[in-house]
Amino acid sequence: MDLYSGHIVDRYLIFSPCYKENLVRRSLLSLQHNKSNISFLFTSGNNLDKEFKSVVDIATIGNYNKLLVVNKNVVLDYDILEILQRKDSLITSAANVNIKKYVKKLNLSACLFDSKIFHLLKDTNVDKTFTLYFNDYVEVDFVKCNYGFVADYTVNFMYTEE
């Protein structure tokens, strides 16, 4: 039950290796505004594969319904959770087009995983570029949305056209 609305809601765990990336951390924490169903795990990003496996464990142990994984240089719009939420998709990813694809590797810029596939994530690998490698093809729902990348002094926001 949500503290503010009183509705039954999914519980989210948001993971990002952005412990020291102030801008990204702040953008993620702002997703919590007026919600009471979100927890966060921020790591240093020193060993992405290990950290990703940790977070999958934590999401499983903590009975979270959804896991949002965000790269340490990605700034998201405030409504990203609503946009990435798709009833019939177990994996959704922020993109600049709307398309469903079968993939074996997935860049973890901003990806939402349903708890039904947490077991699958345990057998994956993550490399230094924060790309996730599956053992087999999985269906990913790429969803058009606005997000930005943090550069040295600017945030380059990518606005998708209607």
Place this chain on the structure above:
Amino acid sequence: MRILLHTPAIKPNWFCVESIADIDINGLEVDWYLNLDQPSIIKYDNNSTESNPKWRDYLAEKMNRARKVFLNRNYDYFVNIEHDHIFHPKTLKLLLEFAKEDIYISALYVPRPSRNPRNVFVFNKLVGNKQVWLDKKEAVKYDLIETFISPFGFTIFGRKVIENCEFDNGIDGGFAWKAHKCGFKSYVLTIARIGHIERNGFVFWPHC
């Protein structure tokens, strides 16, 4: 050295969040679990956590969720930082200098006047069978003081302590009884002083 930082709260104070983000973690492997979502056992109205009579159950469930996370991975220390504190970036490293796997140590802070107007620190010790609040003048004579109850505002727990003791709705008091029963000692490090944020925005720092 692997450390799990844990913050249990619904509405974290943003000064506290920034304080945690500023902690000096050079040379350490630190993960930060910001445990903000409400647990399943509590049905909330729009009251704040503290005015809800079940906030202790709520906090215990969160602490135990974090405990599971800690035990499931090979962390060496569990650090609990409540949502209403601010502190110097070196506080964690100061506590680590004294930390061991079979003790737990808290930083020094004062109670929030709205909840406890007495002129004492937030910890106590046993004199005979009686728990007494420690007098400020006596407390600051020593760097590290053995206590009966060390509060959970900014506290570092050794792995053995967490392995053997669960949290319950007695929070720091309940945990202290369990820990002492298992033979673990608790301390307060008086040179690690942290601020306690009051609801009106004032921050209370220990001084003596």
